[in-house]
Amino acid sequence: MSDNQQFQKFTSDPAVMQMIAKAKEKNIPTVWNRYEQMLPQCGFGETGLCCRHCLQGPCRINPFEEGAKTGICGATADVMVARGLDRAIAAGTAAHSGHAKHLAHTLLKMTQGKARDYKITDPVKLKKVAARMNIAVDDRKDNEIARDVALAALADFHEKETPVMWAASVVTPGRVKVLSGLGIVPKGIDHEISEIMHRTLYGVDADPVNLLLGGLRCSVADLAGCYMGTDLADILFGTPTPQVTCANLGTLKSGSVNVALHGHNPVLSEVIVQVAEAMQDEAIQAGADGINVVGICCTGNELMERHGIPSCTHSVSQEMALLTGAIDVMIVDYQCIMPSVASVAECMGTKVITTMDICKITGATHIEVKDETAAENAKQALTHAISSFKARKNRKTDIPEIKNTVVAGFSTESIVAALSKLNDKDPLAPLVDNIKSGNIKGLCLFAGCNNVKISQDINYTTMTAKLLKENVLVVATGCGAGSLMRHDFMDPSKTEELCGKGLFTVLNAIGEANGLGGPLPPVLHLGSCVDNSRAIEIAVALANYLGVDTDKLPVVASAPEPTSEKAISIGTYAVSAGLPTHVGVMLPITGGPLVTRILTQDVKELTGGYFIVEPDPNKAADVLLQALDERRAGLGLE
């Protein structure tokens, strides 16, 4: 097998492939090497049949063995996997909502004059969010409204008179009834996380159905955290509008100070972008063309959707950005940062800067960033980058000449604005009419990560190619968006080639009406992982327009290459919202036959949504198409 054939097992991104070759040549270990060394992986863990929730364990259940199959305490396989799943949902919820809580604090401090590097960038969004939260907006200063929004956000973390408002006010009225009926409207985001940790303790909940209902409730709290994250970031940094930009490793520039911003929360990266602009001269004095800021993972998505900052790479290939030898610092906030970046950076003579108190990495340089001193901290970090560039500028870099055109920045608001050019009185009408006519078969959201077990991006591209041809309107977030952008799925020049005729007609009509002289891109980039909220917002708008609940819509979701526990909590809230939700990696639940059946079948009777676990992307696309057809039939559409 040639190197290239071997590397195809790892990635389908040609730029990444070049860097894998370099890593091999330089003998620098990467995630794929570590994965191969890890094989075979533990089958108990893979199926969820491993429990370490007490010191009598570890327990594991062999599903193929005769006899009673329980842990030492008597927990059945189903209890074991349900407990494990619940904790994963709690962790995902904690991450998204931790990010949102951070933004709420920033917003609050801004209103108090304590965070002077921040401002209200989108007062329209502020008022929209405030109104949704029943916060008075008339005759009030933005700053006052913002303070109340920030306080309302912080109040959603604990039990209070009302349920979690960022959950209860963002779904359809019908969905509130469904969730209430099931007892799964969350009371407080942190409260739910805590309750999951309690009920999954040794000797607490031992009823898999009850455990799963708890997990669903926590997932609704996760929706709230995501939605809040989107809302507050839009208020502080602006609601995204379409941006023409580019992606992939070719966005790095040998002659520039290359600063890669990696992680999730725009609270720091937004300030770095501003400060980098102000420090261009300093970079030029150091012999560079200037400072070239690029994004990785969702910090990259946040910057791309608001400022058109290029994305360098995503998820499983994050080490490859360093392998180019061109990155002068990688500044990280939190989530999805492989600790290995610190050692790869060291091999390449560069450095990783950590910035958040809950996310340090051994071997990285830590600059504690505070809301109060964000610009100053950003300057410190960029000063490191410039020195790093000075040391690196005469060294050879290996930047793959691969750069994909990307049109990003599709918030609900920017989509509605674009549609209003077709019908300004009733902007959803053109979309709904095209769904009814069949020009658009339905919507599919691609979300999630890359996963080292899957050749990078292949599930996304295989499924998306198939769905687009079948006239499914595809939207994407997170590293799902990252994946598709690096394969031209966000390049409007590919829309005609990639889409079915009906879909192309619609995307073209919208593009033309908006003066683009051509279609929208084949796939609409909705933003980062927290921005899965935007997909929910769109689905809810459609449902309310049609007078049905979200579980009746021809809308499906897929995380074809999930890695993070966040993907599990997002997938679960998609199910809670009533969507057929595909997952392309086996979840660690297959060891629990009842849990597997509930999540893939029975839950449909409760929320209308359900999981589809299917590793084969072609089959998965077919199943999603079938689900869309079923939903269309349910609505009486052809």
Add this chain to the structure above:
Amino acid sequence: MSDNQQFQKFTSDPAVMQMIAKAKEKNIPTVWNRYEQMLPQCGFGETGLCCRHCLQGPCRINPFEEGAKTGICGATADVMVARGLDRAIAAGTAAHSGHAKHLAHTLLKMTQGKARDYKITDPVKLKKVAARMNIAVDDRKDNEIARDVALAALADFHEKETPVMWAASVVTPGRVKVLSGLGIVPKGIDHEISEIMHRTLYGVDADPVNLLLGGLRCSVADLAGCYMGTDLADILFGTPTPQVTCANLGTLKSGSVNVALHGHNPVLSEVIVQVAEAMQDEAIQAGADGINVVGICCTGNELMERHGIPSCTHSVSQEMALLTGAIDVMIVDYQCIMPSVASVAECMGTKVITTMDICKITGATHIEVKDETAAENAKQALTHAISSFKARKNRKTDIPEIKNTVVAGFSTESIVAALSKLNDKDPLAPLVDNIKSGNIKGLCLFAGCNNVKISQDINYTTMTAKLLKENVLVVATGCGAGSLMRHDFMDPSKTEELCGKGLFTVLNAIGEANGLGGPLPPVLHLGSCVDNSRAIEIAVALANYLGVDTDKLPVVASAPEPTSEKAISIGTYAVSAGLPTHVGVMLPITGGPLVTRILTQDVKELTGGYFIVEPDPNKAADVLLQALDERRAGLGLE
């Protein structure tokens, strides 16, 4: 090997041994069978070198293999074990504080007239707690004060202007400084749990030291949850005073309706005790002598310390209570309830009733208990018990004739009251003077569970016997207290035989001064697991009296047979409070050499406390004695 020799591997409690024999004879599987079937247990899990925090895993690290040892993401062994430990601490914290939050809601509803089966039983404690929380008490009605206390408790779950008050106000002023200096004063209990789940997510914290500091902070939140649980239970149900009672399976009565109350939260069991009293006649009409309420685990401890209700058995032997054939219902709330009790109950023709929405068990009957309808729900459950008795009354039971005398009910308040009989102006003086003189070498707290890996109780009894002889004043909580009570360590007639001369003199003087005509029991029962707060209260009182911090005191803690993640979080807060803390089961951290070194050594420089991991009870006792000697030397005592 004879059966009895074999059973000694399982338990050192002769009553339990009889039931193990019965289980074997009847071929009913028990926890010990399941443990044997589980052997050998997974070495990766045992050492903490297994990670399932993302879908790229499971990862495991073989510590004996050559080469780089990281997970797929690059997480080192130390990062892996620190993440795992942190999640265990978060789970333990969630459980204790969930219990406390439940009580806070009950108290609040009581003040609102919505929970009519509850009242303020101890207004003195109410005012003491209120004063500690800076809540006005003068000229205010108890009900108003109680409302403010309940609201203050609920406020401690989320971030607010002040830190977690149930943490910051219960330790020494010096300790607040130490914790602040380390950045480990918790901001909100649920907030900390959530933050642990965030930082232990894939790609967040990858610095073992930072992770451990996060774990320590969460453990301080656990102390708050425990302390709050004690305070609120004392207010609602009374602060414990000495009770003469008994323990072990011999407390069951063949001719009575035997109701076993199992779990942790007194919120239900207190009402059941009242309702059972009112239903005695009904039981007699059904042909019984009456209703015999007995406790299991900490629900048992809560009832014993306040009402002298006998404890039937504890922890690992909970199934054995059912094996007697005499239990008519086992009513459970939450925590440490082995799911297997439902199937053992079925084998024995009886039933388990679950009562809490977060703790259902497949095969059990569920009666949802609400604060608003507690007495009514209790009646429903007891009606089940009486019918169950009718069906069972002519069947043979096998109740071991083993019953141990127990004197329990040693709250800080009751200890101070007893001491005040020796010196009413300065009640701590007699205790401190005896510590100074060496009559008491120091204090040891035994806490925690039984663990199936250890012959039940043997570590507790071996260590306690040795420490008592060396004049260590031993206090015990939870299933540690349970263990010692079933081996006569709480029987005052054994004090002289079991204690060293100095300790006996003191215990005898206190007993005599209190008109007991003899000594206090050898070991003082401080209550349930949340009542480890009482041990902290005593240590803080001593420290403040001596004008030193808790890390200077000759006070040590031990969980010689821990099982629950709660034991891990308690042990960690003992370390945060500055105590040398023994654990008798290997924690899943041994795969991380840095983490192991920090927790057993380096942390001493930070908090003054540290972990001692030692499975051999004789050696462990020696190490604790040495730690006490060191502390005495530090204070300039012989």
